[in-house]
Amino acid sequence: MSDFENLKKRAEELRGELERHARLYYEQDAPEISDFQYDRLMRELQDIEKEHPELVTPDSPSHRVGGSPRDGFVKVTHAVPMMSLDNALDRAELAVFYTKLCESLGDDKVEVVCEPKIDGLAVSLVYEDGLFISGSTRGDGQTGEDVTANLRTIKTLPLRLAKPLPGRFEVRGEVCIDKKGFAALNAAREERGESLFANPRNAAAGSLRTLDPRETARRNLKIYLYQIIEPEKFGILTQRQMLDEIAALGLPMQGSDLLCSSLAEIYSYLDGWETKRFEHPIDTDGVVVKLNGIALRGVLGVTAKAPKWAIAFKFPPEEKLTQVREIEVSVGRTGVLTPTAIFDPVHLAGTVVRRANLHNQDEIEALDLRVGDYVWVHKAGEIIPEVVRVEHDRRPEGTEPFNLPDTCPVCGSHAVRLPGESAVKCRNSSCPAQVKERIIYFASRSAMDISGLGEKIVDQLVENGLIHDYADIYDLKAAELAALDRLGEKSAQNLVAAIEKSKERPLGAVINALGIGNIGEKTASDLAERYRSLRKLEKTARDSEPELELAEGVGPVIAQSLHAWFTEPHNERLLARLESAGVRFESNEPVRDRAALPWNGLKFVLTGELSQMTRAEAGERIKALGGATAESVSKKTSYVVVGESPGSKYLKAQSLGVPILDEAAFLEKLKEAE
Numbered sequence: 001m002s003d004f005e006n007l008k009k010r011a012e013e014l015r016g017e018l019e020r021h022a023r024l025y026y027e028q029d030a031p032e033i034s035d036f037q038y039d040r041l042m043r044e045l046q047d048i049e050k051e052h053p054e055l056v057t058p059d060s061p062s063h064r065v066g067g068s069p070r071d072g073f074v075k076v077t078h079a080v081p082m083m084s085l086d087n088a089l090d091r092a093e094l095a096v097f098y099t100k101l102c103e104s105l106g107d108d109k110v111e112v113v114c115e116p117k118i119d120g121l122a123v124s125l126v127y128e129d130g131l132f133i134s135g136s137t138r139g140d141g142q143t144g145e146d147v148t149a150n151l152r153t154i155k156t157l158p159l160r161l162a163k164p165l166p167g168r169f170e171v172r173g174e175v176c177i178d179k180k181g182f183a184a185l186n187a188a189r190e191e192r193g194e195s196l197f198a199n200p201r202n203a204a205a206g207s208l209r210t211l212d213p214r215e216t217a218r219r220n221l222k223i224y225l226y227q228i229i230e231p232e233k234f235g236i237l238t239q240r241q242m243l244d245e246i247a248a249l250g251l252p253m254q255g256s257d258l259l260c261s262s263l264a265e266i267y268s269y270l271d272g273w274e275t276k277r278f279e280h281p282i283d284t285d286g287v288v289v290k291l292n293g294i295a296l297r298g299v300l301g302v303t304a305k306a307p308k309w310a311i312a313f314k315f316p317p318e319e320k321l322t323q324v325r326e327i328e329v330s331v332g333r334t335g336v337l338t339p340t341a342i343f344d345p346v347h348l349a350g351t352v353v354r355r356a357n358l359h360n361q362d363e364i365e366a367l368d369l370r371v372g373d374y375v376w377v378h379k380a381g382e383i384i385p386e387v388v389r390v391e392h393d394r395r396p397e398g399t400e401p402f403n404l405p406d407t408c409p410v411c412g413s414h415a416v417r418l419p420g421e422s423a424v425k426c427r428n429s430s431c432p433a434q435v436k437e438r439i440i441y442f443a444s445r446s447a448m449d450i451s452g453l454g455e456k457i458v459d460q461l462v463e464n465g466l467i468h469d470y471a472d473i474y475d476l477k478a479a480e481l482a483a484l485d486r487l488g489e490k491s492a493q494n495l496v497a498a499i500e501k502s503k504e505r506p507l508g509a510v511i512n513a514l515g516i517g518n519i520g521e522k523t524a525s526d527l528a529e530r531y532r533s534l535r536k537l538e539k540t541a542r543d544s545e546p547e548l549e550l551a552e553g554v555g556p557v558i559a560q561s562l563h564a565w566f567t568e569p570h571n572e573r574l575l576a577r578l579e580s581a582g583v584r585f586e587s588n589e590p591v592r593d594r595a596a597l598p599w600n601g602l603k604f605v606l607t608g609e610l611s612q613m614t615r616a617e618a619g620e621r622i623k624a625l626g627g628a629t630a631e632s633v634s635k636k637t638s639y640v641v642v643g644e645s646p647g648s649k650y651l652k653a654q655s656l657g658v659p660i661l662d663e664a665a666f667l668e669k670l671k672e673a674e
Ligand SMILES: NC(=O)c1ccc[n+]([C@@H]2O[C@H](COP(=O)([O-])OP(=O)(O)OC[C@H]3O[C@@H](n4cnc5c(N)ncnc54)[C@H](O)[C@@H]3O)[C@@H](O)[C@H]2O)c1
Pocket: 021, 022, 024, 025, 026, 031, 032, 033, 034, 035, 036, 038, 039, 065, 066, 083, 084, 085, 087, 115, 116, 117, 118, 119, 120, 121, 122, 123, 138, 173, 174, 226, 288, 312
């Protein structure tokens, strides 16, 4: 093949790869490669296209912004396109940009504003007569997603501007999650066995682009504005004035920007920010350099995807090479065995790092990591240490593949990995490693609601040997409690009263308090409603997993988790003691008159994508009518609802002769019943 043909082939390959990664990143918020790797691939394509303009295709990723809007959102056409920014991957590229800027404008001291580049996702807000009326994501630059309801849940987003502003006003900026929020969100997701966000940008994007604004509200997102559309209308002449005006309107602004008029000043800003960014509460992935004069921007114009008057300087990724000395296994509140790599200390993003969470066995296998290996580590979102990859060529002799133990390193009970779960767990609810956390959870508001039994008191009770598990709580005496630090006689009596009162908690709260894996507040209350008796639930869970699987809201994972918990002998003893203490084991809630609901007794299985609603919404509506949904098709299934590109359930339904409804027929049936 000629050189030219080789290049042509490479360009095609690069486009394919870049498109795949762009979809993962923009549409699914789940990238597979780092931004740095992505930027390198993009630069390679741009270089080929620059050398050989005849190889440019109109749909090349180098000429496009972002990704397509997600289904389920109303689409919004932007009045002014939302563009991307060109990148400078090092200082030399930045120098080229600034020099060109000076040449084009015939001025060797062109003023630019340097701003931190927030690693979030771009949004545009529209205010009408000073009131927030709508907001959208960038999407592909022309068309974005209407996320007004989700944006309204962001606490720092003003619904009314600080000063009156008649007519339409559009302002743009970045929605993000701060480093603390990112770490907390991922920790909670890990606890629930959900997939982790790769970085704060993906976490923010995933949180803003959900169809449930209540979910967005829980994520504690932040917003910072940096651009007013049609600034001339407001008499704004420079970027600096624009930022002042944003602040004056009461809109959150990032700050930390600096007006510069030479390359040396820009570099010194970069120097300063390269260390300051580690203490900054929000993850930044670079510095944006923008021409200050707004009228001059028109002189320079735009390319297909970015303005020519601004550039994003990207920080190089901080990765360090080190050697793994040990893989430590710890046990968390829910009994999850978590492996942690311990390596020789390295400096990363402003701190010394010696350990990184390896999450689970699958992660270790995906990395192919062994004790003794040399590994590259970095901090995701500048905060969470991670092993990025292993230098397999440097693997020392005599290393062995690592496997998580099959017994709990703390209590010696069996540690089991259930099918469909990523975690190996100790299932013993009186496991000492879990005991404090389990007791705190048991006493928490959504469980037994024992006010006064907080972390500090639980610490003392466990450390003084007064309790060993949560059933011991019911044997506590006021005199024992009064002897603890910080607890007077009065509070001790109050605590005993709160413990007594907790025995009356509803059955759902009791089930939640047990701390069974995968069973949270909602599932526990569903189980209580269905079984109405803890002993009945226990019996079902022990005898027959398949039957549970068919119960409302109980999928196979939950069924297996219940089975594993109720068959652990330690837990049998805990239950017996709770029962004899007088904790509620039978439901006292009135039975809902299910028989009167139109779909009582009907079982639905949903497969494929529906266009009018999500599957979860369809499930809710089925339930509201008294029906149930199940994961798998059996002879007991009443209907299989088939959406776009259905799975094997469709074939199964056909072979079993279960009635099949397409979306239109299902909607019709819903309408009749509702
Ligand atoms: N890892 C992957 O697989 C993957 C895939 C696709 C894209 N990416 C990443 O996304 C980048 C491309 O995304 P992009 O088009 O959003 O470009 P970008 O993130 O490089 O820069 C443009 C964006 O910067 C944001 N921004 C933050 N602070 C700003 C400020 N102060 N002023 C102006 N804008 C500011 C805006 O949202 C703007 O749209 C790539 O460089 C790559 O790093 C990664």
